[in-house]
Amino acid sequence: MPKSIKIDISQEKQRLDTFLSENEYPDKSRSYVQTLIKDEKILVNGLKVKTGYTLKEGDLVSLLDVELKTLDLEPVDLHLDIVYEDDDLLVINKPEGLVVHPASTYHKPTLVHGLMHQIDHLSSINGVIRPGIVHRIDKDTSGLLVVAKTDQAHQLLSEQLKNHEITRTYTALVYHDFDENEGTIKAPIGRHPKNRMKMTVLESGRFSVTHFKVLKRFDQYTLISCDLETGRTHQIRVHMAYINHPVVGDPIYGPKKVISKHGQFLHATDLSFVHPIKKEHMTFHADIPSYFQKFLDELE
Known part of the structure; x- marks a missing residue:
């Protein structure tokens, strides 16, 4: 039995190969995923499609090479x-x-x-x-x-x-002090071309926006709150590293000498939505x- 993924409204308009690379094959190259699509190991609504097929809500993506068992x-x-x-x-x-x-x-x-x-x-x-x-x-x-x-x-x-009607606010401890008390980072995010386990700011990436506000300043660190306007993979971590304020304890986007055995100091503090x-x-x-x-x- 193939594995099937039904595309919902939050996933539509993405390229098929990009969607699968980020969600199903994070440790594989995009070319690997494209080969699976070309070899008809991946079908959409039971049909062969191009690697750059644009997903639509309700599409049924079948992965014929994955065994759920x-x-x-x-x-x-x-x-x-x-x-x-x-x-x-x-x-x-x-x-x-x-x-x-x-x-x-x-x-x-x-x-x-x-x-x-x-x-x-x-x-x-x-x-x-x-x-x-x-x-x-x-x-x-x-x-x-x-x-x-x-x-x-x-x-x-x-x-x-x-x-963007679900409000998500995160608390993060980042390196260095800020000149400003608040700001907005608008920088497109995509899969790193050389390291498939990382995301990065790319001109060809997806539209991404993070709003931040300083909560408290320390000697070498700053405690901030971040509101996500978009929800890309690793968004806050990538955006903060991009402006030279990586999240403390982040083993991927921060300094090689990692502080904390708990991973990055990043916590989803507040969540608001309409039931x-x-x-x-x-x-x-x-x-x-x-x-x-x-x-x-x-x-x-």
């Missing part, structure tokens, strides 16, 4: 911190170190494994390895994300995400983790 999708008790839950959705405070969903190259327990243990029903729009997942945050980034229980809630939340079914405006907050706060206390 290689993925361990047994529920795992991860004692997830559920901030809010109702019949349609839930909000999770994800710990650092936890990957959001499994992949063909990642077999350790993920947030999805934990959700399967604690939640009876999850939406099916994103397929069998990403049930309920509306948006992601990086493995070593902690904080809030919304998970859909029903397909209807998932679809409506995805529309809010695409229309897709109840139509009520909802806002959630999660304090920064204890190790993050301890480091700030030491800087004092």
